[in-house]
Amino acid sequence: MASVLSRRLGKRSLLGARVLGPSASDGPSGAALPSELQVELLDGAAPQPFLASKDPPCQEQPKEVLKAPGTSGLQQVVFQPGQKVYVWYGGQECAGLVEQHSWAEDKVTVWLLDQKLQICCRAEEAWLAGLQGPGPQAPPLEPGAQAPAYRPVSRNIDVPKRKSDAVEMDEMMAAMVLTSLSCSPIVQSPPGAEANFSASRGACDPWREGGDVSDSGSSTTSGHWSGGSGISTPSPPHPQASPKYLGDAFGSPQTDHGFETDPDPFLLDEPAPRKRRNSVKVMYKCLWPSCGKVLRSIVGIKRHVKALHLGDTVDSDQFKREEDFYYTEVQMKEESAAATVGISAPRTPTAEPPPTPSVTSLPPATLPPAPPKAQSSGPEHPGLESSLPSGALSKSAPGSFWHIQADHAYQALPSFQIPVSPHIYTSVSWAATPSAACSLSTVRSRSLSFSEPPQPPPAVKSHLIVTSPPRAQSSARKARGEAKKCRKVYGIEHRDQWCTACRWKKACQRFLD
DNA sequence: AATGCCGGGGA
DNA sequence: TCCCCGGCATT
The missing domain is CATH 2.30.30.140 (SH3 type barrels.)
Known part of the structure; x- marks a missing residue:
């Protein structure tokens, strides 16, 4: 304490x-x-x-x-x-x-x-x-x-501690200011606000959120800020803030009075923060000085920040993203409470910020950007999809290209040439295809790197799997591809236009998945 | 029911 | 090796 x-x-x-x-x-x-x-x-x-x-x-x-x-x-x-x-x-x-x-x-x-x-x-x-x-x-x-x-x-x-703290604060302040572009309410907030300055602490939260710096709850001052990660990754906060706050946020006196349940928790228009663990409830706390309001939904908190603090009247564009800085996600252990609300949906660990651009939500993770840990994120990453049109591989192959020659792929597995253009032929080995896919996936994974700007999280996910190399689920039959097959494309009437494989009821070679 | 394919088998 | 098809899993 x-x-x-x-x-x-x-x-x-x-x-x-x-x-x-x-x-x-x-x-x-x-x-x-x-x-x-x-x-x-x-x-x-x-x-x-x-x-x-x-x-x-x-x-x-x-x-x-x-x-x-x-x-x-x-x-x-x-x-x-x-x-x-x-x-x-x-x-x-x-x-x-x-x-x-x-x-x-x-x-x-x-x-x-x-x-x-x-x-x-x-x-x-x-x-x-x-x-x-x-x-x-x-x-x-x-x-x-x-x-x-x-x-x-x-x-x-x-009192003695003060000085060091102050210094620490100065650094934070600097970072804060830079991040929030001098518009930070904290800076502008009227002095009076300080009386109830739980927010001062909160002001820093955004970083923590963003970085998802799990400082394992150590409540020591140093603990909070020492994590270089937290500070060094001032990426926009995203919904999945780290849980560590919990105690902190709710422990503060100010918070209590500000607590309030979101009237319409189910309005979530974005991937609600998922419940990470059984009894952990995710709430969103307003960081605005002297506010400390806690709501259950991101939407709610955003609305709150926007309406009450940023002001709806202002061109939303200007503050579009700002609101994200003024709330933080807090997790609340709550055995009993858990039952009450349809607690927000679980957020994928590495989650990327929710759809709403602004909120990178916290997202989703903030970002995201949480250092190492976050990085280990799941297989699907926004950057991934976005960087490469998912369907590219399979779908992009216009019939005109492959058709003719690919037709015999089934028979001539080793390799064949694909007329990329009237004069250019690309030699491709079907057998090698998987490897191609591999390299492809490799490239993609690279895009996962932190620097990857949080693109609007593409809703594309499923496709990736398709390009993944050898199917893990191998043993059984090939998973049904999503790409169109000759049957679909040409119809049974034109069976003669199908690729050989299709005609033979084998895996289609023309429209590979 | 329609598809997509594997596993087999006949020519 | 080329072709077909039964039959099963998926959609």
Whole structure:
């Protein structure tokens, strides 16, 4: 749990929540929040209620803010105006100049050089240049001693972790931003959202989803992000997110209230996520900051994201894919619940994202793209089919080509020539055909490589098998081919046009499968 | 029932 | 070796 908390912390601070945290007066919400959250909120020192503009934090009316019941005498360092100090802002250490230090309120107004803005924060959160460590974890106060009445809990928190987390978060943030193209709601979301920032964590989920990084549930902070795979494969999330989230997602307080069953779970218009294991229920959780809604169907969650967060009005094109980033699949062990819903259909392990282009769903797997594991995916891969017209081999052979000469294939098994064009002949050995098929399949498998762009999952599957070399099911008779046979093509009336094999009731040699 | 083919057998 | 066909599996 601790890890989870710390993680959240980091993320939050990433967004600058700490500095801008909602006012301490926000009694109710504050009380309900996890202790670490409170710390953050209080750290903000800028009790200003959140306003749309997150940029200039408390620069507008810092003074008022400072009037809060002071925690005088706590400060151990006296900041002089103009003095260079460092403060935590936006998840990182920022250098700034002291504008003013209100000893009484234990607040310091700092002009951030980098951000070019003024913020006010608790004196303990700022430290003089040259001194070490971020304010929070800095030595300043003795536990309990001066803890203001309104934030009793904060003192219990082990703040030190913050810094590393923050750094971690920065990286994630960067990745996130890149991925979501600056449109990320997380970035744009109003500061207020942070209060309930379960989403901050979720914000990262997309990657995890996509990568299907099974970090085997280790709930440690490092566990989440250490997996290079997760980060390195920012491929679009697809429905089959990894189950690991489960605990995480549902464990978070925020999630609970957001939980809600999809009204119409059966509306799935895409391959519903299949139940991976007996009692695992797949749900989709909205990652939008402060949302955390959980629905049972992809469609539902997408609709939710689109409608509520992305806004339906906006040209859907612009956000068409965006919504995929704002929900994640979570799996829920649920012995009992399993019975309730027609739990989504099982998703093939390697599954490719569902049909809907946007969702790569998660798909289906995200993608997919899950590293090694995912790779071992099943035999059928989208890239495969798409790269090669399935029927190519068998069907493509227009009668005109093979006909005449192929006709005797049955008799002349060894080899024969196929007139590819009036002047060009291709020598083909029937016996070799299988190998040809092999090479063919080889090529296809190659297309399976990760880089393969997630093509709209072709619905073609069956055909591949046809080209596969020697039939595994050999022993018995040849599986009935799907290709047309002479009988079908020419009809019984024109039996004379059939290939010899067909005439002899043998396997058709003209329209091979 | 229609097809597709294997296994056999006659010429 | 060429041709046919009975019969079974599949569709």
